[in-house]
Structures are given as structure tokens and as C-alpha cells.
Amino acid sequence: LLAINKSLAEVDEIDLYDYYDKLNFNDSLDILIKKLTSEVFYILFQNRVLMMKFNQMISDVLEYEKNSRIPEELKMLIRKDGCLKRKNIPKWVKRAVFFRDKGCCVLCHKDLTNLINTNNQENYDHIVPLSQHGFNDISNIQLLCKECNQINKKDKSAQTSDKYYSWYDELY
Incomplete structure (x- = not known):
């Protein structure tokens, strides 16, 4: 609001509408919304518990x-029991999830980078299982080791961890 030489306390409703029109006129608003959407998703994607709650709402x-009645163009995506069909997880999703989860199983924290132990096998797991109406989306995928995916989780209820690795050490 520097363009109108007013402080935020002095701005009125007309000033806001004028500002909105200027943003909308030159596509700045669309660019801003796309940037904000991207940044907000990046921040939210880091929170697996929030992603699990969001995916549980969608599955409900x-x-x-x-x-x-399912539209004809969507029938190929849905099984007879009403759940979504399993799809191959794209490589970019695997890379994003691997990066977010720091190459470790989110349940037991086993290293899956193959730098320490080459026997550990990464599994990309649906946080809310497809059998519980979860869906194939990056927000519903997490990194698990083979044991946690096949033995501990075994298509039970939605499960993830609220443990996160700090990006830095806090100095007191």
C-alpha cells in the first residue's frame, strides 16, 4: 500500500478494492496466488499428521x-467396492516423499538411504489405505521400511508418525 502513500491504519475499503483491481488487472494476483499456494503446500506437506487428518476427511x-452414481469417465479409477484402484507412484512423488521423510521409515526410523545398510528396503505407503477409501495423492504417501509396511501396518487404520527431524540444532 506504499503506492497510495497511506499507512495500513489509514487504508479504507475503497483503497483495498482499488488495490485488488490493480493486482487483478495485470495478472499479479494470479501469480501471487500460485506462489502462495505452492509455498503453503510445501509447508503443509512437511506435516504428515496434518496430511493424515486431511486424507481421512477425504476418505470419509x-x-x-x-x-x-459414478460418472462414466471416472469408473476406470474405481474398484467394485467403491475404493480407488492402486496406481504406480510417480518417481517425482517418491523423490519428494523420500526428501520429506529424510530417507528414514517414519514409524521405526530405520535408515532407507542405502548408505548405512543396503538390506533395508524402502516402501511407499498410503497413509490412509486405499481399502479405507484413501487416495493416490502425494499428500497420502509416506516412506516406510518393508517390515513396518508389511508387518506393523498391514492395511490397518491410517497411521503415521508425528516425529520430525529438526532442520538445525538449536543453540541455547
């Missing part, structure tokens, strides 16, 4: 709607 809607 999918389960509620499973008996609804």
Missing part, C-alpha cells in the same frame, strides 16, 4: 459417496 467423503 469417498466412503459416504461410494454408492452414488
Whole structure:
């Protein structure tokens, strides 16, 4: 609001509408919204517990709607029981999840980078299982070791960890 030489306390509703029109006129608003959306998703993507809660909300809607009439163009994505079909996870999703989860199983914290132990096998797991109306989206994928994915989780309820690795050491 420097362009109108007013402090934030002096701005009125007309000034805000004028500012909005200027942003909208030259596509600055669209650019700003795209940047903000990207940044907000990056921050939220770091929080697996939040992603699990979000995906549980979506799965509740999918389960509620499973008996609804499915549009013809979407039938190829849905199994007979109303759950989504499993899809191969794209490489870019695997890379993003591996980076977010720091190359470690989110449940047992086993190293999956193959730098320390080459026997540990990475598994990309649906936080909310497809069998519980979870969906194939980057926000619903986490990194698990083979043992946690096949033995500990075994298609039970949605499960993730709220443990995060600090980006830096705090100095007191």
C-alpha cells in the first residue's frame, strides 16, 4: 500500500478494492496466488499428521459417496467396492516423499538411504489405505521400511508418525 502513500491504519475499503483491481488487472494476483499456494503446500506437506487428518476427511467423503452414481469417465479409477484402484507412484512423488521423510521409515526410523545398510528396503505407503477409501495423492504417501509396511501396518487404520527431524540444532 506504499503506492497510495497511506499507512495500513489509514487504508479504507475503497483503497483495498482499488488495490485488488490493480493486482487483478495485470495478472499479479494470479501469480501471487500460485506462489502462495505452492509455498503453503510445501509447508503443509512437511506435516504428515496434518496430511493424515486431511486424507481421512477425504476418505470419509469417498466412503459416504461410494454408492452414488459414478460418472462414466471416472469408473476406470474405481474398484467394485467403491475404493480407488492402486496406481504406480510417480518417481517425482517418491523423490519428494523420500526428501520429506529424510530417507528414514517414519514409524521405526530405520535408515532407507542405502548408505548405512543396503538390506533395508524402502516402501511407499498410503497413509490412509486405499481399502479405507484413501487416495493416490502425494499428500497420502509416506516412506516406510518393508517390515513396518508389511508387518506393523498391514492395511490397518491410517497411521503415521508425528516425529520430525529438526532442520538445525538449536543453540541455547
